[in-house]
Amino acid sequence: MSSKTYGTLENVMRFMAETGIVFPTGEIYAGKGDIAGFYTFGPMGSRLVENIKQLWRDFFIRRSKLTFEIDGSTLTPRIIWIASGHLESFWDPLVICKKCRKIYRADQLIEEILNISVEGKSIEELEEIIKKNEIKCPSCGGELGEIQKYTLMFQTNSGPLREGEEPNLVLRPETAQVIFISYKRVKSIAGKHPFGVAQIGRSYRDEISPRRGLFRLREFNQMEIEFFVLREPTCVPFSETDVNENPKKRELVESIKKQYGKVRYAPKCGTCKKCPLNNAPEFDTTLRNVQLRILTRNEQINASKEGREPKEMVMRAEDAVKNKILPNEWMAYCLAKETLFLTSLGIPKDAIRFREMLPEETPHYSAGNFDLEIRYDFGWKEAIGNAYRTDYDLTRHMKVSGAKLYEKLEGKIYIPHVIEPSFGIERILLGLIMYAYRKGEDRGYEWLALPPVLAPFKAAVLPLLMPRDFREKERELALKIWHELIDKTKYFIAYDDSGNIGRRYARQDQKGTPYCITIDAQTFSDNTVTIRFRDTKEQKRVPIDQLDKILTDLIEGKRSFNDL
């Protein structure tokens, strides 16, 4: 089976705009100040997104005894981004030419012109270098202004901003930090560790260049969970070599040694079952047996050295922990569950892989990042990020806020460790549409082979309207059936009596509606209607009084169309 996408980015973005799934915000102001990186979900898209969220809730929250959902504000106090490190370390130094107003990255400009490395230099140092070496604007020779910090975060203020003050609000660039600052409250509700806190919501990043349609946006939807798990305080999630090479990690290990007199280096848990981090309670047999496709860090490095394509390994989720490919069981639990989630959305197994992030892609506090990548027509790209963030976030928020976010058990201090899966809804939507998209073959139009759970409409009711004498009777009966289905099934059901029947089937196929119910002349003699399956165009006759039951069974997968 090939997992080549059925639609290309170009095709799919056009098709989605045409069918009302998603289109650029502010199209009618083209050229008058509309901006890239913002999209509006249309009538089909808002239903699709809702269905993705519902299915995710079902998978990750409803079926879990230990996961709790919150819904935080998107405007957040600035101080939490100081605590998280976002404002402290994630900015680009920009300089603007006073004369021609061109914008440059100060560090890159210096490196290019003077051919020296300026990594880790402060703003003051960079400004000093520019002054000393009399660096001018490469384009017009004009004088360069002061260096500005460009943070990629949208900032605003509540109330009037006095001169010299920093804005006090930040539009969150991720939902995660709102979870960390709610930790204490949810912990008192959850009662004990381990537990997960989930959140679905919008995040905002002022990307320099939004690209590839829905792939990189300035406003986007995330579904995130932070799992809080206690880990033995003397057991560090890094190797001894890592610790020796990194001053921040060395500091951490020194403080543990000072407090407990010993430390154990355990970057990968393997078969060690001593701590909760390697005992995920809901990692059941089904999940243990899920086959994961993993591209390890070593394989990526070796392949690039040898100038060949990197090859993924495939193994059971449980074995990936035992063989020390994944850091611990909680990580394996997340990856297995994500695989099942994405395949239930219609994304083929071999279009999904997990890539271990390279050292330069990983922050210092991370003890293992595995991106779930989907194969798009433009390459393998991240759709879900999985990070073992250790106790970094809670430690930082504890320091800055002064709140008690640790547990004291038998004289030892446990700061919960965090495993974080972070889903990008738009990236998932783009991937699943690319794989559901069909063109040519047996019909002369584009259509969507969406899984029934995702389809915006589960069925359409269509009066055939062929013989003239029956027309009004047919229409009346069709409307009656439509009302009954709506009352009895809770689904969105379409109704259409315009144009000819072929056109109406085509319109439904285009929206991905899996079943079409047609009222014809025979309906009046035996109380049956035809039901047509989108993927095969096949039809069966079923009694009207069983229609809601049959439809529900078909959508829920309790009965197959062939068995009707």
Add this chain to the structure above:
RNA sequence: GCGCCGGUAGUCUAGUUGGUUAGGAUGUCGGCCUCCCAAGCCGAUGACGCGGGUUCGAAUCCCGCCCGGCGCACCA
């Protein structure tokens, strides 16, 4: 942000030595016809990305901007 390429109805497109009312197809809407897959016939609807300049006259030439694609850079 830099470099290259592009932008005509919802969609695909004709028109670019400057010169009619910007043409076609398809969709959409209305009607006719037809017992089941964008069928056929009639009618309606709808476009030069935005702004400025050159010119008697600009979709066409020039400048700026916006949007999109690719490459570079960025991507907590």
